[in-house]
Amino acid sequence: MIPKIDQDQVKLLQNKLASAKNILITAHHRPDGDAIGSSLALMHYLKAKGHNCNVMVPDPFPSFLDWLEGTNEVIIYQDDEDAAEKMLRSADLIFCLDYNEPSRVFKMRRSLEESTATKVMIDHHLEPADFCDINFSYNSACSTAEIVYYLIKSMDDVNLIDKKIGEALYTGIMTDTGSFRYESMTADTHEVIAQLLRNGVVNHKVHENVYNDSSEDRTRLIGFATTERLVVLHDKNVAYMWLTKKDLERFNYQPGDTEGIVNIPLAIRGIKLSALFTEGNDIIKISFRSVGDISVQDLASKYFNGGGHKNAAGGRSTLSMDETKTKFEEIIKNLKGL
Missing domain, CATH: 3.90.1640.10 (inorganic pyrophosphatase (n-terminal core))
Structure with missing residues (x-):
């Protein structure tokens, strides 16, 4: 409305x-x-x-x-x-x-x-x-x-x-x-x-x-992300995935191929917040999703130069992939309400 x-x-x-x-x-x-x-x-x-x-x-x-x-x-x-x-x-x-x-x-x-x-x-x-x-x-x-x-x-x-x-x-x-x-x-x-x-x-x-228009490469990329790049922080009900430029090149990445991947971890029982870190040129692109009253918009705007909606937001990081993941995990450790 x-x-x-x-x-x-x-x-x-x-x-x-x-x-x-x-x-x-x-x-x-x-x-x-x-x-x-x-x-x-x-x-x-x-x-x-x-x-x-x-x-x-x-x-x-x-x-x-x-x-x-x-x-x-x-x-x-x-x-x-x-x-x-x-x-x-x-x-x-x-x-x-x-x-x-x-x-x-x-x-x-x-x-x-x-x-x-x-x-x-x-x-x-x-x-x-x-x-x-x-x-x-x-x-x-x-x-x-x-x-x-x-x-x-x-x-x-x-x-x-x-x-x-x-x-x-x-x-x-x-x-x-x-x-x-x-x-x-x-x-x-x-x-x-x-x-x-x-x-x-x-x-x-x-x-x-x-x-119903996915390429074989995109389907394999999704499988790779969920089997090889999924991290679950069980004590915080948070999960995230990460994809490097080499990962994207391996699966012949095309615009839109990562669309929706960030939602997949929310299907895991108990997970309330999900993130996807994707390596670009000199930047890490970040997608956030959440359920209920957890505001990823606040998370994105406060820590990752982004914004969006309460349950769907995006951000970016100029740190390396490893540094970005470490920063995210440190923030999650201290984040209340999860």
């Missing part, structure tokens, strides 16, 4: 849309199902209203999202930075979807902040930064896709939600709620899903396209 969409903000957006010539929809680094789903849904909606708009993300998205209509139109900033920069400079209206802090778009950050375009935030994360002119920021929403749905509804355009928009919204909600099982799911969200089904979405097809 999210608060009623702010109609004053809706009016501001409608006024800007009336004169906008070049609309750009942006999403965060390492875009996931919600980032891509909400962005494509908004793009299709705006095009249905007669607007010229494009979607841009900093880097590639997982291949299990390729089936969504419009993914072939998504501009990958890192693939052609010069052309992407021109598009950023020419935009007069920029949507910022599924992120609430400009650092989340990495190399696109400088151009985003320097742009004189009107910026519109649509997001559901905690503690939004003050960098947008129009804001639809509701941390009680289960996903950014859910907010996009309510925004379309607030403009009396639910009838414009066709199958391609519905599939994109459904994908965003489904992937950001662990297939509708997280606490963020509410009766109202199930009503949104029901409306999408009425508008033509075939639910089992979406599930099959997203979750």
Whole structure:
């Protein structure tokens, strides 16, 4: 459930849309199902209203999202930075979807902040930064896709939600709620899903396209992570896994291959908090998940330069993998409530 969409903000957006010539929809680094789903849904909606708009993300998205209509139109900033920069400079209206802090778009950050375009935030994360002119920021929403749905509804355009928009919204909600099982799911969200089904979405097809599209390498990577890289801290009800660059190279890593791995240890009886440490270039990327009242958002923001939601958050570390794991275990030893 999210608060009623702010109609004053809706009016501001409608006024800007009336004169906008070049609309750009942006999403965060390492875009996931919600980032891509909400962005494509908004793009299709705006095009249905007669607007010229494009979607841009900093880097590639997982291949299990390729089936969504419009993914072939998504501009990958890192693939052609010069052309992407021109598009950023020419935009007069920029949507910022599924992120609430400009650092989340990495190399696109400088151009985003320097742009004189009107910026519109649509997001559901905690503690939004003050960098947008129009804001639809509701941390009680289960996903950014859910907010996009309510925004379309607030403009009396639910009838414009066709199958391609519905599939994109459904994908965003489904992937950001662990297939509708997280606490963020509410009766109202199930009503949104029901409306999408009425508008033509075939639910089992979406599930099959997203979750039954793993490569053999990814399946073997998951097996390796759970058998060779799983550490269980039984006395603290915590488990974590770690993957080095060599591990990723061994299994021919592709963007999205580690998606969902962090959730696996939560299936172990008694485990309340799970973490995944993934080695990148000069950085350790961290994913956290928890159940109940344990806030991994606090853990991520206080110790690992990150943030997110109470039960799902991310962070990063500039220490080595071994140093990062040691730091994590020391923090867990002193963490109360586990």
